[in-house]
Amino acid sequence: MKLPRRLRLVLLSAVAPVVAALLALAVSPSLQGPSIDSLYWLRELLHGPRPAPDPSPVVVVGIDEETYRRPPFAGTPQALWGPRLGTVLGAMLDGGAAAIGLDLVHPTSVETLIPGFERDYLLTLRRGGREGRLVLAKVQHQSAPLMPFRGYMIAAGATNVRSVNLVEDPDGVLRRVPVTLTVAGSNTGGPGTAGQAGQPRQEPGMAVEVASRALKAPLERLPDGGAALAGYRLPGGEGDRLLVNHATSAGAIPTYSLADLFACAEAGKSDYFARHFKGKAVMVGTVLDVEDRKLSSNRWVTKPEGVNLPERCALPVMSDLYVAGRTRDSIPGVYIHAAAISNLMNRDALAETNGTTAAALVLLLAGLAAVVTLATRPPVAAAWLVAVLAGWSGVAVELFQAGLVLPYLQAASAALLVFPLALGFRFAVLDRDQRRIRSAFKLYLPGSLIDDMIASGQSPSLGGEERDLSILFCDIAGFTKMSEGMEPEALVLVLNRYFTVMTDIIEAHGGFVDKYIGDAVLAVFGAPYAIDNHARAAVAAALAMRQAMADDPTLLATASGRGSNRIGIATGPALIGNIGSPRRFNYTVMGDTVNLASRLEGANKYYSTALMVSGETVLHHGDPEAFRALDTVQVVGRSEPVAVFEPLSDASRSDPEDHAQRAAYAAALDHWRAGRFDQAAAGFRSLVAVDSAALAMLHKAERRVGSAPEPDWAGVTALTDK
Template identity: 30%
Template sequence: MLKHSAQYKYTGLALFVSLLLVIELAWLHVLQPMENRVADAMLARHALKSAPDKDIIIVDIDERSLDLMADSVGRWPWPRSLHAELVEGIEKQHPKAIVFDVLFSDPDLTRPSDDAYFAETVQAQSNLYFPMLLLNPTANGIPLAQYAEALGITKTAVAEPQASVSMVLPLPAMIKSTSLGTHNVLADRDGVVRSYLVYSDVAGWHIPSLPAKVATGLGYGLPNTNNIVLNWHGRALSYQRVSYADIYNDLQRKTPQRASDEFKDKIVIVGATATGLHDVRATPVDGFYTGVEILATAIDNLKNADALRPVCKWLIAVLGVLLIGLLGWAFTRACKLLIIGVALAGVTIALIFAAYSALNWLWLFTILTPLLFAWVYYLIAALMEYLKERKTRELAIATFSRFLDPRVVQALVSRGETMESMSGKSSEITVLFSDIRGFTTLSENSTPEQVVELLNAYFSQQSAAVFAHEGTLDKYIGDAIMAFWGAPTSQPDHALKAVAGALAMSEQLEVFRQQYGALAKDIEIGIGVHSGQAVVGFIGSENRQDYTAIGDTVNLSSRIEGLTKGIARVLVSQETRDLCIKQSGDAACPFAFIDCGSHAVKGRAQPVQLYEPIKKS
């Protein structure tokens, strides 16, 4: 019944923790920040082994470019004629695409000719891509139905005709190119950029991102999702970069010094890494990752179809429930706590390694949440197991203390013995029965209070003698005492200890008589001792059980006690005598045995040879 009760508790706990796991994965997401941190650590390590696409080159508006060009063209923003000259120079090398990470949203009122020059250059090329900035849906924004075609926006079956959106658009010449896409770098709640939108869905209208526009323009396929988890390639500033100033100054030379095919068949991204332009974000691989490199990473992922694919949360939930279920099964099978803990630690390490290895196959396996819930189950179940063991220990101490010396009790409990483990064992033991003579006369001549006080004192002294010789006090039967040696702890010299205990009880009687004088002068005792096989354990009903011994050995010991009257205060059987000699050696035996003859015993066909033990002087 106790076993089934424990099974129900562990099974119920498994169901409860599994339910909490599903709720966390589906709705709460309380552990998501921790999950992100673990995934970030894996991604950062994995990124070190992954090289950026060599066909993507960044023309870098870096600190050096800002310094070198400050004297000749002024401070940033530069005249747009510079960008026009840069485009014309790079186009001579036939790149696949030139992508600007610069938002040309306002006309240069002080240099309109520069804007016109740039517009002519843009219209003359077909592989230029420009960003636009998506703000938010609004009633006062751009009507999507009217400008969708011009902006490359796709209408879906559920598109709302009256939908509008607020956007920051580039100059008209760039809008006419239709090579536009949004470049909105969106961070998670903790401020870290982990993903990139392929397109933005606004009331059923799909607004393409700049990386998606580049990918489709170059003939690369797009994933069937509006969002990709970025697969990072190296830490910040890992993509091949060429200083804007170096390229521009080289184009001004009559005889260029740079390679004439430097940008041939490359995807060229023009953007800034200069810290003064404040275009940096936090990412899993670096706390200061420039926006242009995030753009490069997104284009890289779409070009090579190597964006990460998050494992379905329901599969993670199934894994967590399975893991919790296995733990519940282990606990209901009464497996050792340490073994379960070591096994769970091994599974934890294996799953973390598997999650890290899964990145090689582009799977993002968020494993922390199911593992944490598995450990929560283990810790709660371990606490339950500890409390159960503590309760069992306290019950064992309380139970054993009724019939064993406290030192023996501690030894048994430290060995992990329980009522179940000490039941139904056949052992060779030595049994002692002791009974009071003259108790009836004492009862007639004393008040009930005196009788109870006297018996309590008597039993206390006699049980102390039993415990002093490491005996097990079985029970009090009226004014009789039953004790045995050889169980529950193994005692190779149980016969010697039993006889020593019997003689100590006899000596204790004399002390008792002296203490209580006339009131105890008529008290006499008889002690019978016999050795043999007996069944020892907890015996009784479900509601009450006692640790006792049963069998012929017990019966004969009681019969011998009944024969002591008129013969000797202490009598032992020949089996006990022979065991004493065997257990100590004839010369070393501390007792001498006086032959008291053979005596008929009720229930036995053969007479029993009895001896009176005395201590050797």
């Protein structure tokens, strides 16, 4: 059994979004990363760069190109930098730094070769470790971690070493930092550790550890498996990782050059360290142009480096370090740690929607796309789909601004996938019936009626209704003469071109061609759908049809002569609908108004006019100045007389001479209707040279000159020809 079209639409509206959503969710892991990156770009587009917290809770001490180029670091192997690094660390500790993380792993030391060379550095490490304000770095490998030099670990304390691993997403981009990592080895009793000797255990990652030290609060595991730091529940993430919410303004993380800080400490400017480092979390790491650079989630909105640097202490910024305006899609890894620390201390890390919510949102957007695709025509549906995606983008960006990541690209992909799926099904199944109906009836019914049948889901059936309409009947004058000696094929070509021009004009004015009768055209205005003023539309079409004949002398032109067209228009009630038998019928019009239009077309011959309309047409038209009265006639087959008028073109109405001639004709017509035949004849006689209708009226008036009108005289002309 064939399902009704409405039910099939409902089923498709349900099935297509589900299919698209399942496909989008299947590739969701691959889309989630680019989705986050896209939201960074859209947020920047709508809201501008995200500012850093003021003041920033975290700063970076960079081992930068300036450090490599300035004495005493320049020309000195990095293995010998320990004492100078220790000088800077000691100055920051003296200045009140809350916690310092070294994003550096030095597995060897010259202390084994030059005993006592790093004594002061080791003492600084010992001090920072004992105070719980210093964290050394290790790198966790699959087999064994890369650890700092054993002497550094002993000095700082084995509990003050944390992993600086940053795990890439499958596309090679760093978007998250580990909250905890699974490590092997004995439990040394450090903060956040648990387990027994030799067993794998969980310990915080570098960013979490530094933030914990700065906040003086340990990382807590909640009963539901979540984690909290100083009362801040960390947003859940994939694999116990924190999704970093980067500030994207230029110089968001204040960055100090190690070379300037060393010179500052050597100069004894302790007040500088107190102003810039007191209460801060500090990350020390490499910020070179080529070393340790990572692709991060803010890769499409990075800013030029070396901008908005903090106040210098002892040395001016070295020139030629940065290329003005240059941006790169990678950033030093130390900034990812620093951004995560800032998120933890400011409680503004990004949260991702859980799987159920994400799936519901993807399905919702796919459902909206299916509705707009199936409810409207494809071009309109495409515009609505763009609007839906724009609205979804706005919602996703605003929530991203507030710290919540929606499945942006997943839902958008599902919506875009629904569009071709639904259109394909609609074309192959739903619109097949529409195409069948349109193909079957397009040559017989007006397009508006076909659209109505398609919208209702019903095929046409017998029946009709009586409505007020304007009927236009157009015939070719001189058809016999122009067709003499023509081959049938040539005559058909001439007629087809003429009919095409006339039909286009009729349809452009809101009418439709009911039928072609030989060389005649029957057109209807006001059906199947009502228009504002069908009489005005019919008259305008008639004038345009005459103008087309004047503009194109090749229309109806043959070797035997050129034909012309005559038009009659009548307005009134008519029966219109599907008329015929159940197996064969036409959407057509019939009734007295149709017959009158045909008779008025023929009456043009008597008055040598080209256009003639009934008095009802003039009344419905609403502008009597657009016509001139011709006569009152009684046509063949109709007992009631009808006043007939000739429509006027805009050129005629604006021509003063033509206006004077029409006034003279109207005066003569008044004499005729009043039975003053002598005055009527005189009036018409004065116009015969310029008015063909006046000649016809003159012949009638001259036959009555000198006689009195009958008692029932009304000035009606009985026409004997059709």
